[in-house]
Amino acid sequence: xxxxxICMVGTGLMGGSMALSLHQEKISSKVIGVxxxxxxxxxxxxxxxxxxxAPLHEAIEASExxxxxxxxxxMVRLLPEVLDRVNNQIVIDLGSTKSLLVNSMKGHTRRGRYxxxxxMWGTEYSGPRAALRNAFRGxxxxxxxxxxxxxxxxxxxxxxxxxxxxxxxxxxxxxxxxHAAYVSxxxxxxxxxxxxxxxxxxxxxxxIFELASAGFASTVRLAKSNAEMWVPIxxxxxxxxxxxxKEHIVQLQRFRECLExxxxxxxxxxxxxxxxxxxxxx
Amino acid sequence: xxxxxICMVGTGLMGGSMALSLHQEKISSKVIGVxxxxxxxxxxxxxxxxxxxAPLHEAIEASExxxxxxxxxxMVRLLPEVLDRVNNQIVIDLGSTKSLLVNSMKGHTRRGRYxxxxxMWGTEYSGPRAALRNAFRGxxxxxxxxxxxxxxxxxxxxxxxxxxxxxxxxxxxxxxxxHAAYVSxxxxxxxxxxxxxxxxxxxxxxxIFELASAGFASTVRLAKSNAEMWVPIxxxxxxxxxxxxKEHIVQLQRFRECLExxxxxxxxxxxxxxxxxxxxxx
Numbered sequence: 001x002x003x004x005x006i007c008m009v010g011t012g013l014m015g016g017s018m019a020l021s022l023h024q025e026k027i028s029s030k031v032i033g034v035x036x037x038x039x040x041x042x043x044x045x046x047x048x049x050x051x052x053x054a055p056l057h058e059a060i061e062a063s064e065x066x067x068x069x070x071x072x073x074x075m076v077r078l079l080p081e082v083l084d085r086v087n088n089q090i091v092i093d094l095g096s097t098k099s100l101l102v103n104s105m106k107g108h109t110r111r112g113r114y115x116x117x118x119x120m121w122g123t124e125y126s127g128p129r130a131a132l133r134n135a136f137r138g139x140x141x142x143x144x145x146x147x148x149x150x151x152x153x154x155x156x157x158x159x160x161x162x163x164x165x166x167x168x169x170x171x172x173x174x175x176x177x178x179h180a181a182y183v184s185x186x187x188x189x190x191x192x193x194x195x196x197x198x199x200x201x202x203x204x205x206x207x208i209f210e211l212a213s214a215g216f217a218s219t220v221r222l223a224k225s226n227a228e229m230w231v232p233i234x235x236x237x238x239x240x241x242x243x244x245x246k247e248h249i250v251q252l253q254r255f256r257e258c259l260e261x262x263x264x265x266x267x268x269x270x271x272x273x274x275x276x277x278x279x280x281x282x
Numbered sequence: 283x284x285x286x287x288i289c290m291v292g293t294g295l296m297g298g299s300m301a302l303s304l305h306q307e308k309i310s311s312k313v314i315g316v317x318x319x320x321x322x323x324x325x326x327x328x329x330x331x332x333x334x335x336a337p338l339h340e341a342i343e344a345s346e347x348x349x350x351x352x353x354x355x356x357m358v359r360l361l362p363e364v365l366d367r368v369n370n371q372i373v374i375d376l377g378s379t380k381s382l383l384v385n386s387m388k389g390h391t392r393r394g395r396y397x398x399x400x401x402m403w404g405t406e407y408s409g410p411r412a413a414l415r416n417a418f419r420g421x422x423x424x425x426x427x428x429x430x431x432x433x434x435x436x437x438x439x440x441x442x443x444x445x446x447x448x449x450x451x452x453x454x455x456x457x458x459x460x461h462a463a464y465v466s467x468x469x470x471x472x473x474x475x476x477x478x479x480x481x482x483x484x485x486x487x488x489x490i491f492e493l494a495s496a497g498f499a500s501t502v503r504l505a506k507s508n509a510e511m512w513v514p515i516x517x518x519x520x521x522x523x524x525x526x527x528k529e530h531i532v533q534l535q536r537f538r539e540c541l542e543x544x545x546x547x548x549x550x551x552x553x554x555x556x557x558x559x560x561x562x563x564x
Contacts, residue, residue, distance in 0.1 A: 120493055120494075120495045121495060121496070122495065122496075122497060123496075124497075139495060139496075140492050140493055142493070167492075169492060169493070179484070179486075179489045179490075179493050180493070182479075182480050182483060182484040182490065183480070183484070183489075183490055183493045183494045183495065183498045184493075184497060184498055186476065186479065186480075187476065187497050187498045187500075187501040187502070188497065189534070189537050190472050190476055190501060190534070191501055191556075192537070192552060192553050192556040193530060193533040193534045193536075193537055193552075193556070194468065194469065194472055194530065194533075195555075195556035195557075195558070195559040196533045196536075196552065196555055196556045197464075197468065197526060197529050197530040197533045198464050198465070198468070198526075198559070199555065199556070199558055199559065200529060200533070201464060201525075201526060201529050202461070202464040202465070204461075205561075205562055207461045207464075207465075208461075208464065208465055208562050208563075209562050209563075210422050210449075210451060211402055211422055211424070211451070211461050211462070211465045211466075212402075212465045212562070212563055213402045213403060213404065213421060213465065213466055214403070214404075214405075214421075215404060215406075215466055215469050215470065215504050216465045216469045217563050217564075218469075218500040218501070218503060218504070219469040219472060219473055219500070219501050219504060220469070220559055220563060221500060221563065222497050222500070222501060223556040223557065223559045224557060224559060224560045224563075225553075225557075227549075227550045227553035227554050227557070230549075230553060231546045231549045231550045231553065232546070234541065234546075234549055235544070235546050235549070238541055238544065241541060242538065242541045242542065243483075244479060244483060245534065245537060245538050245541065246538065247479050247482060247483050248475060248476065248479040248534065249531060249534050249535065249538065251475040251476075251478045251479045251482070252471070252472070252475045252527065252530065252531050252534070253531065254475075254478075255471050255474070255475055255527060256524065256527050256528065256531065259516065259520055259523060259524045259527065260524065262517070262520065264513045264514070264516075264517050267509075267512075267513045267516055267517070268509045268513045270475075270478065271474050271507075271509040271512060271513065272509050273477075273478055273481065274473075274474040274475070274477035274478045274481070274505040275477075275505065275506060275507075275509070276477070276481055277477040277480070277481065277502055277505045277506065278506045279487075280487055280490050280491050280494070281490075281491075281494055281498075281499050281502060281503065281506075282499075
């Protein structure tokens, strides 16, 4: 793979980690960061996530590939503007929702230069200081509506994700958003709601702090996640998220009914059903 | 600490891990396992969790300390029988619920020999093969109703937990069960229900398998936990668990209402509230 000059729009958790991987795998000859937050811009340089920081238009002109790693609401606003300015560059987004973005680009004269992707990796932290080396390795990268992208742009994107250690899947944006609601978005809602439950009822914060076991920490850790990132995801994937959330409340009510009836057999059945997840998740 | 002969009733995840710690920290001169499941008994020997397997009555007679590491329903049945048979031995249980057990022992002539404890550690796996070295280090061990135990039994139990790396907390059984509902039991219910949600709605198991990110895995991993262990915990701590579960459903409904109203500001507020967990959980 010939090294390319890459513009990274957004130098937080996702963009910063991606920049580190591009550098480490010798995919980039240079990474030019675009960052609206001055503190983050300074941190991205200090942490050597990017080689320099530049204004968007300059960075686009100086690059062969533009990667967008910003919250999905900003993505929907910025992507058309970026596509308006590219000639032959490749534009890739890393957003967690895909339908709205892909639909809003339909018919754009430069649509072929854009590849809609979602690398399935993240942590509950945000900003350049949250960026990690070898972040994406072992996880899935999804490419959506590949048939709407130019072949060279697709090829490069596939090669890039393979090189940073991801396995590729391709699907339509609508299928992506449905699956993402199940395997990612609902986990965040349950975690946020669990944190609120415990914070609401357990007034003795010291008790939570002292007693919290690894099990609690693992179910609640996503509740540290950033509202600026997650509100737009939930809003853009609203119908799917709402559908899963309703089902999740139904499932919790089944547990509640078993408990109200003091019915251990009923609880046992529900738990044994859920144990089927053992076959699926390591 | 003088090494003691210890009887371990139950050689699964908890008992097996405890046996490994007792041996490693030179607390035990010998660990005699009591195990009703013949496969587990054989595994406990093969894995060198225990030095030998013996029938309960023989093991009690041959030991200075008896540790009960069995599901909490079996614990309530077995503890009185064990206490009936001890002379000056120390009896410790590792159960996740404490009120029913402590209340059922009130007035027993040997009550002083018994120390009610809950080491706050576990994994989603079970059986002797799930036993881990250095399992308890860094977590809290709770001693309940310490005033009902003899001083020498308490001293030894405190020293033992310190030596295997746990920090000690003492509280009444009723307070323990309330806190445990918040920082442990509810996490298991949300995880079981989340697994059922995804298994119910996401018919493409392959998609879950391929797409599942670390976030999903961490919120759903407790759903691998054993019904035989967890049903009795939920039943014994029913009122507290039901109370927390009701609040959790209310919290999820708040997210649902924000989504139904397409209200991003409302979602943002809920998420920012939940972010307060950052101060409490590392």
